[in-house]
Amino acid sequence: MAQQNNKNAQEPDLNQLRKVRREKLANLQAEGNNPFEIMKYDQTHHSQEIKDNYDELEGKEVSIAGRIMAKRVMGKASFCNVQDLQGNIQSYVARDSIGEEEYKAFKKMDIGDIVGLKGEVFTTKMGEISIHASSVVLLSKSLQILPEKFHGLTNTDLRYRQRYVDLIMNPEAKETFVKRSQILSSIRRYLDGQGFMEVETPMLVANAGGAAARPFETHFNALGEDLKLRISLELYLKRLIVGGMERVYEIGRVFRNEGLDTRHNPEFTLMELYQAYTDYHGMMDLTENMYRHVAQEVLGTTQIVYNGIEMDLGKPFERITMVDAVKKYAGIDWNEVHTEEEAKALAKEKHIEFEDRHKKGDILNLFFEEFVEEHLVQPTFVMDHPVEISPLTKKKPENPDYVERFEFFMNGWEMANAYSELNDPIDQRERFKAQEELLAQGDDEANTTDEDFLNALEIGMPPTGGIGFGIDRMCMLLTDAAAIRDVLLFPTMKSLPSDK
Numbered sequence: 001m002a003q004q005n006n007k008n009a010q011e012p013d014l015n016q017l018r019k020v021r022r023e024k025l026a027n028l029q030a031e032g033n034n035p036f037e038i039m040k041y042d043q044t045h046h047s048q049e050i051k052d053n054y055d056e057l058e059g060k061e062v063s064i065a066g067r068i069m070a071k072r073v074m075g076k077a078s079f080c081n082v083q084d085l086q087g088n089i090q091s092y093v094a095r096d097s098i099g100e101e102e103y104k105a106f107k108k109m110d111i112g113d114i115v116g117l118k119g120e121v122f123t124t125k126m127g128e129i130s131i132h133a134s135s136v137v138l139l140s141k142s143l144q145i146l147p148e149k150f151h152g153l154t155n156t157d158l159r160y161r162q163r164y165v166d167l168i169m170n171p172e173a174k175e176t177f178v179k180r181s182q183i184l185s186s187i188r189r190y191l192d193g194q195g196f197m198e199v200e201t202p203m204l205v206a207n208a209g210g211a212a213a214r215p216f217e218t219h220f221n222a223l224g225e226d227l228k229l230r231i232s233l234e235l236y237l238k239r240l241i242v243g244g245m246e247r248v249y250e251i252g253r254v255f256r257n258e259g260l261d262t263r264h265n266p267e268f269t270l271m272e273l274y275q276a277y278t279d280y281h282g283m284m285d286l287t288e289n290m291y292r293h294v295a296q297e298v299l300g301t302t303q304i305v306y307n308g309i310e311m312d313l314g315k316p317f318e319r320i321t322m323v324d325a326v327k328k329y330a331g332i333d334w335n336e337v338h339t340e341e342e343a344k345a346l347a348k349e350k351h352i353e354f355e356d357r358h359k360k361g362d363i364l365n366l367f368f369e370e371f372v373e374e375h376l377v378q379p380t381f382v383m384d385h386p387v388e389i390s391p392l393t394k395k396k397p398e399n400p401d402y403v404e405r406f407e408f409f410m411n412g413w414e415m416a417n418a419y420s421e422l423n424d425p426i427d428q429r430e431r432f433k434a435q436e437e438l439l440a441q442g443d444d445e446a447n448t449t450d451e452d453f454l455n456a457l458e459i460g461m462p463p464t465g466g467i468g469f470g471i472d473r474m475c476m477l478l479t480d481a482a483a484i485r486d487v488l489l490f491p492t493m494k495s496l497p498s499d500k
Helices: 002-030 047-052 100-107 156-161 163-169 171-193 234-242 280-299 322-330 340-349 360-371 425-440 451-459 471-479
Strands: 061-074 077-084 087-094 114-123 129-140 217-220 225-229 247-255 267-276 303-306 309-312 318-321 380-383 399-403 405-410 413-420 464-470
Touching: 047 061, 047 077, 047 087, 047 129, 061 087, 061 129, 087 100, 087 114, 100 129, 156 163, 163 171, 171 247, 171 280, 171 471, 234 247, 234 267, 234 451, 234 464, 267 280, 267 471, 280 380, 280 405, 280 413, 280 464, 280 471, 303 471, 318 322, 322 360, 322 380, 340 360, 413 471, 425 451, 464 471
Parallel strands: 087 129, 318 380
Antiparallel strands: 061 077, 061 114, 077 087, 114 129, 217 225, 247 267, 267 464, 303 309, 380 405, 405 413, 413 464
16 A cells, blocks of 8 residues: 555656646747757767777767767756667767757756757766767657666566667667567578578468468458468468479568467567478578577677576587487387377376377377477477378378478477478378368367469479578577567557557
């Protein structure tokens, strides 16, 4: 109750401060100095650029633009800190340097206001690189109150809902998204250097296939048709391989109607790539080389630390089959499990929940999820999955119960999923038929038959390796971010009553 009373006591103060800011704006507008009518400002430098090139810029005039984050008014001279894209820089603002009227206007400016500031670069007696202002122009008036600077924006929910404030108040948030951009650029440079071509495929689709996930559904009024948001990039990219584009990739949003947690958001960034005339071994080599390249280029090292755990991208990544992994961590040799009944009996013995529709291969995967995943901290390729859980993958010729597939793990997380792609249209039709049966049994994540994709396979698709990367999880690991929402600028949030 005391906290509530304290909160209520503070609210009128905030309301009064907002009222004062609106009055300041009204006065400026009445005087013909409406900051919102200013169209542009000639910005010559940014804060860090000035600090990094001080020897060259000392005594020279620069123009910066940004947000006032601190201000100390001391009679005829004042100091302020201006924050821009690169950081912040101090400015010395004196009445005798900018003129009496402009200084009077500066003193009325508030924390959060956006200004343009021109002046000479110098160093204060305390050794701080600063700008001696000759002009300060108000470019935009802030009508809201920023969080108190010493505590920043600490409310996690509010940080995600008001990312624009988070970016202003928390430099580490901005740095995360700068690194995310660098990661994406580095991926593109690597793939472009390997001869891949970036493409774009539809987000609105009639058949949302290529993954085991529940799609979002919508209606297209103009055609009177129900459509879905894509859950994967796979089937359209394979059509391009059929068309002769031998190396293609796409980085884009996909949408899955599933829950929210630290590693899942219903819309997220997926990268898929397909390469003709290679297999899943080629995808392993590409993955290992690409991760190593990106870490070195963005972080300057292949040794990364996530939540205090060290992971080494410089060493060869471990490669282990799913059967061997289950034997290693669960103590069960799946080669000795010959029937579905034996598999289900083992599951009951180990208290693993399963459904009646689950077959032997499904049970193996449940054992893997229960006993193995958490141990896969260092970069690891888990290979050769059961055919039951891999409807788009080539079977292993020597053992058709398994397929040429791998999942890439780090920190106990699945980071990528790859196949030697199934290019047999007759086999693919049978796999789709099996998926349709699962759908009829209540599996709302099963695929439906895509006749146009089958037609493309009948035209002929070469042997192909393909892989899908979770870009957000990769960004989490490389930026040491605790949750997926920390690497998504605007994560999905439950609407507040005021939003509806």
